[in-house]
Amino acid sequence: MVFIIAQTVEISLQAFCGVSSSSLYLADIYCKLFSFECEEPILRVLCIQSIFAPMSKLFSPIKIKGITLKNRIVVSPMCQYSAVDGFANDWHFVHLGSRAVGGASLIIVEATAVAPEGRISPEDLGIWDDAHVGKLHQIASFIKSQQSVPGIQLAHAGRKASTAAPWKGRGKVAVEEGGWDTVAPSAIAFADDYPMPVELNKEGINAIVADFKSAAERSLRAGFELIEVHAAHGYLLHQFLSPLSNQRQDEYGGSFENRIRLLLDVIESIKTVWPPEFPLFVRISASDWADGGWDLEQSLKLAVMLKAKGVDLIDVSSGGLVPYQKIAVGPAYQLPFASRIKRETGIMTATVGLITNAAQAETILVNGDADLIAMARELLRNPYFPLQAAGELHESVEWPVQYERAKPTERK
Numbered sequence: 001m002v003f004i005i006a007q008t009v010e011i012s013l014q015a016f017c018g019v020s021s022s023s024l025y026l027a028d029i030y031c032k033l034f035s036f037e038c039e040e041p042i043l044r045v046l047c048i049q050s051i052f053a054p055m056s057k058l059f060s061p062i063k064i065k066g067i068t069l070k071n072r073i074v075v076s077p078m079c080q081y082s083a084v085d086g087f088a089n090d091w092h093f094v095h096l097g098s099r100a101v102g103g104a105s106l107i108i109v110e111a112t113a114v115a116p117e118g119r120i121s122p123e124d125l126g127i128w129d130d131a132h133v134g135k136l137h138q139i140a141s142f143i144k145s146q147q148s149v150p151g152i153q154l155a156h157a158g159r160k161a162s163t164a165a166p167w168k169g170r171g172k173v174a175v176e177e178g179g180w181d182t183v184a185p186s187a188i189a190f191a192d193d194y195p196m197p198v199e200l201n202k203e204g205i206n207a208i209v210a211d212f213k214s215a216a217e218r219s220l221r222a223g224f225e226l227i228e229v230h231a232a233h234g235y236l237l238h239q240f241l242s243p244l245s246n247q248r249q250d251e252y253g254g255s256f257e258n259r260i261r262l263l264l265d266v267i268e269s270i271k272t273v274w275p276p277e278f279p280l281f282v283r284i285s286a287s288d289w290a291d292g293g294w295d296l297e298q299s300l301k302l303a304v305m306l307k308a309k310g311v312d313l314i315d316v317s318s319g320g321l322v323p324y325q326k327i328a329v330g331p332a333y334q335l336p337f338a339s340r341i342k343r344e345t346g347i348m349t350a351t352v353g354l355i356t357n358a359a360q361a362e363t364i365l366v367n368g369d370a371d372l373i374a375m376a377r378e379l380l381r382n383p384y385f386p387l388q389a390a391g392e393l394h395e396s397v398e399w400p401v402q403y404e405r406a407k408p409t410e411r412k
Contacts (some may be wrong), residue, residue, distance in 0.1 A: 086126020158236030
């Protein structure tokens with residue numbers, strides 16, 4: 001009799017495509033019948049699914065061009081404001097290395113400036129000088145030693161540059177205090193306490209395109225196997241995309257086609273030096289969350305063009321362009337953007353923003369709303385989240401041999 005009930009439950013759960021009330025009920029029956037211990041109702045469904053399925057989505061590998069990610073968990077680029085003159089140091093090594101040890105499949109180094117004036121703060125990482133390559137190479141090598149893929153985010157802060165690290169206050173850093181003159185598509189400051197930028201001329205735009213190309217070459221020498229171009233959060237490339245910050249009257253402003261031109265030029269320049277077997281991602285803000293700004297419809301059009309240009313995945317975030325944005329914050333609040341871009345354009349997406357547990361991440365992937373889960377603050381709180389999540393989903397994953405004696409007993 002128990003066997004018949006179990007078969008019925010199995011068939012019902014195999015047909016399950018979302019977390020419905022009936023699925024929760026069947027999962028509860030199964031757990032009681034076989035003393036299967038899971039605290040959260042949704043997690044019970046996902047755990048039982050993992051029994052009947054060969055592997056959870058969160059811990060299924062994915063191949064992107066010439067690399068294979070061992071799972072779908074990505075360490076999102078997170079500024080540490082801990083560099084001196086752009087140089088990485090032991091803090092960055094430990095910060096990024098510990099998350100590779102923790103089991104994330106892809107570790108993306110924080111926004112790394114392609115030029116000294118492209119730093120958000122004087123303490124930002126840089127890759128504008130060949131001398132920066134050495135420590136970054138050490139970091140990338142260690143990440144690879146943990147069977148994770150090393151990636152790097154290339155960035156230019158534009159009008160949001162020359163500002164203080166968060167714990168040093170807010171607003172601009174004066175030139176006499178170690179700051180610098182900033183640049184932007186138009187001479188419009190981000191806020192009253194931010195620097196007034198100089199509008200870029202054509203020569204300046206060409207120099208920035210060249211800086212991204214040189215940074216990509218150095219990234220390759222440093223051992224990185226993936227580049228993410230930062231075109232989000234109100235930094236320079238995003239500033240060109242949005243009509244709120246780009247009021248130019250030349251070929252880089254005005255129409256949609258003109259406003260995306262710099263980003264496409266940067267992509268093309270990077271592709272001339274970046275090996276075709278290594279992935280190229282772009283992070284965008286899918287919405288400015290402000291009237292008259294960049295929005296999802298424009299992001300969808302851009303995604304089609306980026307896919308045609310050979311971009312492999314769009315890392316979908318939002319906001320950051322203007323201080324008066326009105327963001328509707330909540331769990332996975334940016335997921336609808338990633339989902340629509342993925343479904344309507346066919347390009348792969350990563351989703352990011354208040355994703356904090358295994359059940360939430362697994363559900364996103366099961367529902368086909370994104371291909372990768374980029375995590376930030378949760379991985380600051382818990383570098384070993386992937387190992388913990390594997391246990392919660394009853395997946396057997398490799399632990400570092402040095403830590404194996406702490407691995408929980410497998411129940412799958």
